[in-house]
Amino acid sequence: MNVQKVCVLGSTGSIGENTLDVIARHPERFSVHSLSAYSRIGRLVEQAAATHAKVVVVPDDDARKRFVGLWQGPSLPEVRVGAQALADTAADPEVTTVMAAIVGTAGLPAALAAARAGKRVLLANKEALVAAGGLFMQAVRDHGAELLPIDSEHNAIFQCLPEGEERARAPQRPAQGVRRLLLTASGGPFRTLALEALHDVTPDQACAHPNWSMGRKISVDSATMLNKGLEVIEAHWLFSMAPDAIQVLIHPQSLVHSMVEYEDGSILAQLGQPDMRTPIAYGLGFPERIASGVGLFDLARMHRLDFEQPDFQRFPCLALAFDALRAGQASCISLNAANEVAVERFLAGRIRYTEIPRIIGDCLERMSAAAGPVPGSLEDVLEHDHHARAIAAELCLLRA
Numbered sequence: 001m002n003v004q005k006v007c008v009l010g011s012t013g014s015i016g017e018n019t020l021d022v023i024a025r026h027p028e029r030f031s032v033h034s035l036s037a038y039s040r041i042g043r044l045v046e047q048a049a050a051t052h053a054k055v056v057v058v059p060d061d062d063a064r065k066r067f068v069g070l071w072q073g074p075s076l077p078e079v080r081v082g083a084q085a086l087a088d089t090a091a092d093p094e095v096t097t098v099m100a101a102i103v104g105t106a107g108l109p110a111a112l113a114a115a116r117a118g119k120r121v122l123l124a125n126k127e128a129l130v131a132a133g134g135l136f137m138q139a140v141r142d143h144g145a146e147l148l149p150i151d152s153e154h155n156a157i158f159q160c161l162p163e164g165e166e167r168a169r170a171p172q173r174p175a176q177g178v179r180r181l182l183l184t185a186s187g188g189p190f191r192t193l194a195l196e197a198l199h200d201v202t203p204d205q206a207c208a209h210p211n212w213s214m215g216r217k218i219s220v221d222s223a224t225m226l227n228k229g230l231e232v233i234e235a236h237w238l239f240s241m242a243p244d245a246i247q248v249l250i251h252p253q254s255l256v257h258s259m260v261e262y263e264d265g266s267i268l269a270q271l272g273q274p275d276m277r278t279p280i281a282y283g284l285g286f287p288e289r290i291a292s293g294v295g296l297f298d299l300a301r302m303h304r305l306d307f308e309q310p311d312f313q314r315f316p317c318l319a320l321a322f323d324a325l326r327a328g329q330a331s332c333i334s335l336n337a338a339n340e341v342a343v344e345r346f347l348a349g350r351i352r353y354t355e356i357p358r359i360i361g362d363c364l365e366r367m368s369a370a371a372g373p374v375p376g377s378l379e380d381v382l383e384h385d386h387h388a389r390a391i392a393a394e395l396c397l398l399r400a
Ligand SMILES: NC(=O)C1=CN([C@@H]2O[C@H](COP(=O)(O)OP(=O)(O)OC[C@H]3O[C@@H](n4cnc5c(N)ncnc54)[C@H](OP(=O)(O)O)[C@@H]3O)[C@@H](O)[C@H]2O)C=CC1
Pocket: 009, 010, 011, 012, 013, 014, 015, 016, 036, 037, 038, 039, 040, 041, 100, 101, 102, 103, 104, 106, 107, 124, 125, 126, 127, 150, 151, 152, 212, 213, 214, 215, 216, 217, 218, 276
């Protein structure tokens, strides 16, 4: 068996930690080539020591000094520094498999570099596809990469579609006979909260997801359901489906991870416990199934599986995302950038939760009034993202 040499981008985060957990269960299949962190340098030291990583990537020279100062083992890994080093490491000839688990558009250049280097890319970083879906999918096709969706809904859909090995090569057409994709959403921690109470919710309340344990940014996105909006855009690119053929369904138990409805009326679903080690193990082992550490699922104890329509008044971010997808790529970049800025300000206690959709909506309006050419390259995407962030930051100050 050929050992996969894995680069884990964002190893100190929630997906990163779960990835290392699965990898550690299969030393005969995987070895860790490289790890990356942004602020949790102490944790990176522990991970590098435990996995014998050859390379670590940190954001700046200060972080490099902290890493070296904390290191106690015999052979210091090679410490690379900066955003370019992240992309170079993702494309390193020694690496076979890249887990793209940096949060936000910050993860796009390295994820794209992995695709352009023809790697097996396990994509958790949904923002990469939201901002640059066309570019990313083309890179997978042009460079013979393999793209395995890790986001639980997209992983579920991938599992419910035929011809997985072909699909991982990013064909530019939908799977045969598919009528609709049914994306499930938990509805987050505020699904039943009185609408007037949303004004006063705190970051910790917004991050208390009912079913999943995740990083803080995606947890807030789940609360606003912008996460589901980003996932609609992600599904559009991954599975070549039109916006009208993607339906969002609230499913509070988070046990059905998504479904595919076929022309003959069949609906295929993927079920499992809400534990990201399942989709991660699927991506790592593909096309084989490998153990993930997730235990038996006692269906007899699950008394019900509920489904309901999302309420667009409670979740205006979901409507904004559908609108952005229909408006085109520039709007998707603006939507994502404005959301990243607004969520960061909300988590820092500088704006209220209810300002998040207003800031995104206003930013989209201002960006579309100043619309230029469709961003065609990575540089164009990052420039558009930068512009939208500046506008969103101004709007946050006005609404602080
Ligand atoms: N968590 C989950 O269950 C799921 C997550 N996803 C997606 O996966 C991605 C990661 O999510 P999650 O693991 O929850 O996030 P976390 O916040 O837990 O982890 C983010 C990782 O990215 C690193 N990072 C943060 N900012 C930067 C930056 N500017 N440059 C380089 N590295 C950076 C962090 O480093 P450090 O910690 O050292 O600061 C950390 O390693 C997101 O795109 C999310 O939407 C998708 C489905 C499920």
